[in-house]
Amino acid sequence: MKCFINDDLALSRPPEGPVASYIVPFAEWLGDRGYGLVSMRNQVLMAAGFSKWLGHKGIELSDIGGDHPGRYLLDRAQRPKLGDTAALRHLLAFLRSQNAIAEEIEADHNPSPVEQHVQAYERYLQDARALSRQTIINYRPVVRDFLNFRFSDGEVSLAQLRAVDVTDFVQKAISRLNMRRAKIITTALRSFLSYARYRGDITSDLAAAVPIVANWSLSSIPRAIGRDEVTRLLVSIDRDTRVGCRDYAMILALARLGLRSSEVVSLELDDIDWVAGQIRVRGKNGQRNDLPLPADVGEAIADYLRRARPRDANRRVFLRDKAPIRGFKGPSGFGSVIRRSLRRAGIDSPTKGTHQFRHGLASEMLRGGASLGEIGEVLGHRHVQTTAIYAKVDLDALRTLALPWPGEAQ
Secondary structure (H helix, E strand, O other): OOEEEEOOEEEOOOOOOOOHHHHHHHHHHHHHOOOOHHHHHHHHHHHHHHHHHHHHHOOOHHHOOOOHHHHHHHHOOOOOOOOHHHHHHHHHHHHHHOOOOOOOOOOOOOOOHHHHHHHHHHHHHHHOOOOOHHHHHHHHHHHHHHHHHHOOOOOOOHHHOOHHHHHHHHHHHOOOOOHHHHHHHHHHHHHHHHHHHHHOOOOOOHHHHOOOOOOOOOOOOOOOOOHHHHHHHHHOOOOOOHHHHHHHHHHHHHHHHOOOHHHHHOOEHHHEEOOOOEEEEEOHHHOEEEEEOOHHHHHHHHHHHHHOOOOOOOOEOOEOOOOOOOEOOOHHHHHHHHHHHHHHHOOOOOOOOOHHHHHHHHHHHHHOOOOHHHHHHHHOOOOHHHHHHHHHOOHHHHHOOOOOOOOOOO
16 A cells, blocks of 8 residues: 655655654755755665664664664665765754754764864864964864974973974975965964964974965966856857846846855845845955945845745855755855856856956956045955055056157167
8 A cells, every 4th residue: 555745745654763753854845955856766665665674673762873874884785876865964964953862972083182282282273362264274184284393292382383394494484385375374374373273382483484485476467257158158058947047146246246155055035135225245354345236136135035046044145956955065056066167158267266257247347436435445355555556457448558669669
């Protein structure tokens, strides 16, 4: 006799075992998170099979642990396929959310001495310095590599660090890196050594021993996408699809407001003041900036909210198109949207990232007569030196300042 889960999903027989009564709520839980019918069916079948196995093994609901899914997959006659492990992980997460099984107890492990220092430094950056998650992600491997470089035997004694250890590590680490990555390494190392001195682990100022990576101020011209390429890109997006409707609104906000990718993906519904025609942006270091909301950007976002955005309690404006439905975890997801859109439109842009749109807006503003102060205000720069790079974009104006070459032309 069939057991109907919902109008579109049924099992050939009623589920058995300790999880049987949770199968229907589990399917509803999956549906609320945006999983499609095929994925829901596979996960429900997996849950039913797992429940039957638990019953045969005499395992009660309260005794289910994190090791049971792996044992079930090994005992099954079928070979595990892609998605089986994830399905069981989702089931256990659902059961925990219903207080049906105990929260998973983290395995007791003993981190290495190096890892203990890395974790302590990470907590310092997060709690005392309140640095962004991305900054911590950039700094963490540098510190780990440095400590492994100096204390390869496993025992870590920061008091034994000397200036030569610092310089040797930097010379080896940055020999094949570009300038941007080299600067991250030296900045992270200075930060860690300053932290170690603050804690009293070292007494001398070893941060001063970190070599300086040559970085000439304003040595390059911002790589900006042109206005025509932006127009071509936007026209190429199919706004009749849910994904296209979302991508169009995100890219238009990026190009018209000069936002950072992190500022676009972190937008929340409450950040948009439809009456005042303003949008609140969360910038670097928690800085908030209220910007006018251009009519076309507002219309694109409203169109997405009305027609394409999944119904979800998440307060983020822009949500992923694949389950689980939620906001983007970080800027990298938006970067993938940009790369895919550029490739589909056949546009050979200066870069493949999101920052070229920010540079493009600043360049257009400068050519339109805006001052560097006005550009900096729109872009959310705290220092005018940051905006000064765009003075090099107006090449026609710069040519009028060039002196003629003395003597006859050769």
